[in-house]
Amino acid sequence: MIEVERLGKRFRDLRRGHVVAVEDLSFAVQPGEIFGLLGPNGAGKTTAMRILCTVLKPTSGTAGIAGFDVVQQAEEVRKHIGFLSANTGVYDRMTAWEFVQYFGRLYGMPETTLKEEMEKVFERLQMNDFRDVLGAKMSTGMKQKVSIARAIIHNPPVLVFDEPTAGLDVLVARSVLDSILELREQGKCILFSTHIMREVERLCDRVAIVYRGRCLAQGTLEALRNEHRETDMEDLFFHLIARADESARATAPAI
Numbered sequence: 001m002i003e004v005e006r007l008g009k010r011f012r013d014l015r016r017g018h019v020v021a022v023e024d025l026s027f028a029v030q031p032g033e034i035f036g037l038l039g040p041n042g043a044g045k046t047t048a049m050r051i052l053c054t055v056l057k058p059t060s061g062t063a064g065i066a067g068f069d070v071v072q073q074a075e076e077v078r079k080h081i082g083f084l085s086a087n088t089g090v091y092d093r094m095t096a097w098e099f100v101q102y103f104g105r106l107y108g109m110p111e112t113t114l115k116e117e118m119e120k121v122f123e124r125l126q127m128n129d130f131r132d133v134l135g136a137k138m139s140t141g142m143k144q145k146v147s148i149a150r151a152i153i154h155n156p157p158v159l160v161f162d163e164p165t166a167g168l169d170v171l172v173a174r175s176v177l178d179s180i181l182e183l184r185e186q187g188k189c190i191l192f193s194t195h196i197m198r199e200v201e202r203l204c205d206r207v208a209i210v211y212r213g214r215c216l217a218q219g220t221l222e223a224l225r226n227e228h229r230e231t232d233m234e235d236l237f238f239h240l241i242a243r244a245d246e247s248a249r250a251t252a253p254a255i
Contacts, residue, residue, distance in 0.1 A: 001066055001158050001189035002029040002052065008060035009047050009213075021047040023213040025061070029189050031157065034180070036204035037193040038237065044213035045193040046085075049162050052191070053083045065158050079107065082151035082159045086166035090143045092136035096127055099135065100149045107154040114153070121149045125179060141172035148179055159183060162193045177203060197233045209240050212248075216240045 009022040022044040029035040037045045050056040052063055054074040063070045066080040091099055097118070104114040122128050125145050130138065138146070144164065151159060161180060165173035180203060184190055192203060200207060201221065208218035217224055217240055221233065230236035 001031050002027075002035070002191060003064040004028065004048070004052070004061070005063070006061040007048060007051065007058055007063055009044075009051060009056065010059045020213050022051070022058075025208075025210070025213070025215055027208050027215070027218060029158075029191055031189045032184060032187045033205045034184050034190045034192050034203050036200050036207035037191065037210055038195065038200055038207050039210035040195055040241070043210045045210055046162055047213075048210075049083075049085075049160050049191065049193060052077075053081060053160060054078055079154070080156050080158055082154070082156040083162070084147050084151045084160070084164050085162035086164060088144075088147040088150075090135040090138065090146050092134065094135055095132050096135075096138070096142070096146045096149075097122075097131045099146055100153055103150045104153045109154060117153055117155065118149075121153060124182070125149055140168060141175065144168060144172060144176055145179075148176070152183065157187075158189045158191075160191045163195070164192075165194070165196070165199065197237065201233055209237060211241055211244050214244075216244055 004025060004027050007022055007025040011019045011021060013019045025044070025048055027035065037048065039045050047056065051058050052065060052070060054070050054077050057071055065077045068076040068080065070077050094102065100118055100121070101114065104118065109117070122131055125148060127145055127149060130142050133142065135143065165176050168176065177199060180190065180192065194200060204221065206218065206220050207224070209216045219227070224236060225231055228236055228239060230239055
């Protein structure tokens with residue numbers, strides 16, 4: 001469902017010249033699987049996800065969603081993907097129902113189908129209590145549920161979640177994670193970005209640890225622990241980051 005092959009993205013900065021955000025990144029995600037992109041802030045996770053969602057174009061490499069190329073067939077990709085981040089906005093002057101309905105119409109859903117799907121989604125996410133509440137009056141948890149509903153209303157096979165629990169309290173974060181697990185049970189292909197180890201251990205079938213735009217390791221949690229002889233996921237993460245920093249220092253040109 002998601003195919004990423006040697007993906008790269010460079011930006012031009014007036015002071016620093018060419019900045020590498022993603023370099024030679026490859027991975028694949030199958031239906032019914034949650035694949036975690038794990039890395040510190042600035043590792044390149046969000047850039048990679050924005051490329052997959054057709055917001056950015058890659059500098060090199062290829063990426064496909066449900067068999068469609070993210071550059072050559074961007075419109076088809078958008079029909080087959082749902083995206084959610086911690087920064088997803090909710091319009092202040094729309095109710096929860098109006099907001100989700102608006103995005104369903106943008107996806108070209110027939111009105112009868114849209115209403116039926118909205119009823120199912122609002123029931124599944126327990127949103128009926130605030131379906132008529134304006135965005136300006138919603139709590140953070142309400143807004144995040146509305147954002148999830150917006151991302152899944154057109155029933156896409158692929159979902160991309162970029163740090164969806166950032167800034168949420170424990171109860172709301174747990175509700176969001178439960179919703180993601182339910183989506184996996186429905187056979188969705190899910191790409192999940194985070195730097196919270198507990199979320200990784202609870203959700204992810206496989207992970208890729210990304211640092212400075214590059215993939216340091218990928219596989220199941222058990223396989224990575226065995227390979228690197230680390231029982232704790234956080235220790236494993238810091239071990240790989242430290243090793244990458246040491247390698248970078250060793251190969252850096254002398255000043």
